[in-house]
Amino acid sequence: MRTAFTDLAGVEHPITLIANALGTPPPGLVTRAKQEGVAVAALVGQPKHAVRQLAAGVDLLIAQGTEAGGHTGTIATMVLTPEIVQLAEGRPVLAAGGIASGRQMAAALALGADGVWCGSVWLSSAEDVANTATKDKFLAATSSDTLRSPTRTGKPARQLRSAWHDEWERPNSPPPLPMPLQPLLVSEAWQRIDAAAEAGHEGALRLESFFIGQVVGSLRAVRPAAEITRQIIADCEQRIAELGGML
């Protein structure tokens, strides 16, 4: 069943899933989604978030570890996933954070997840709309090149470390503002950085960054999303078969 929530926030496409990334969904949204047969998911970074989301009526949980890109907590996927699976009491749980390969997907399933929720790996897909300057930096980066920083959104979010962070971390730099003031402060600057980096400006290329998880170190080429997906699934199945052979 696919419903168009055309009255909500300019959504024009039929919806099959609403995923909440920061906080619990408003009760009206959950009620409406249930009436329309639309599943409601929530990303959680701590067990206490899962308790709140289940109380709010979400249908499935996404356990997002600290290694994920964007807004993350501090608990790693290896530790968080089994905790959320236990709290979910049979509701589906997807694991997120650190998953860009079939072996990592197999590990997530071993932890008890029903599936995986990938983000960073799609930034290496041909379909992704990020500019070339950003993608080139991702392909050159290692797993040590990310950090959780509040300097873009006002809340800690994992992103590629760049000269931007060096500037904000200087002893005489002001602390970032809380959400939503920090994005209001820096979004225009980021539009200029992105445009100048894409035009090849050296300073802008040093500043250039975007949200990405620690798996950035494993991204080596831009490939079609369908090819990435097929390889993750095939490698996951192969790894599970190999594990079975160890018994």
Add this chain to the structure above:
Amino acid sequence: MRTAFTDLAGVEHPITLIANALGTPPPGLVTRAKQEGVAVAALVGQPKHAVRQLAAGVDLLIAQGTEAGGHTGTIATMVLTPEIVQLAEGRPVLAAGGIASGRQMAAALALGADGVWCGSVWLSSAEDVANTATKDKFLAATSSDTLRSPTRTGKPARQLRSAWHDEWERPNSPPPLPMPLQPLLVSEAWQRIDAAAEAGHEGALRLESFFIGQVVGSLRAVRPAAEITRQIIADCEQRIAELGGML
């Protein structure tokens, strides 16, 4: 083959493995160990550490993720393990960090590890010598209750968060000293905290802490080490069998 390195640092027991936790082993130690048939291992938190350790001649690598207790880097086990397995080119790799259950062991094997290296879970063993005050705090803690802090050793090490860290983080507190000066500064204070906490002193109980990983949230009871080990292995085998059934 088991050799007594009785001339080295007061070691009186036959050795089967030498594991280096901070930096590469001295060349003389590697040469001697190879002559005596003693395996040399190294804990690594970044791919570049693995490159250095392999150049130094270590026989096996332990990929230790940020979720581990003690001195850790920032890369999570989910991301680090496959990177180290790839660099090891067939040498054995153990995964460490976030592993205290059979499902977590199965996940580590799925990531390509040949085995696991557990630390925190032994702090919940009956054989462990930590004081009762510390163990009680571990059993009551959640996965959110650890942090990486340099306030004990001078280098970032994951430990249970306590009033100790609140004090060091006050705006007017001095920064911790580098290793090895910080342990010289605080080790006597820690002896007093441990003794007073064990005697039930309220302030000391608030300060009490020790090195532990994020799996602390899954420790619920003190059990014999043999029982912990047997359960991890049995649950790992069961989970691998369950995964096979999904294919």
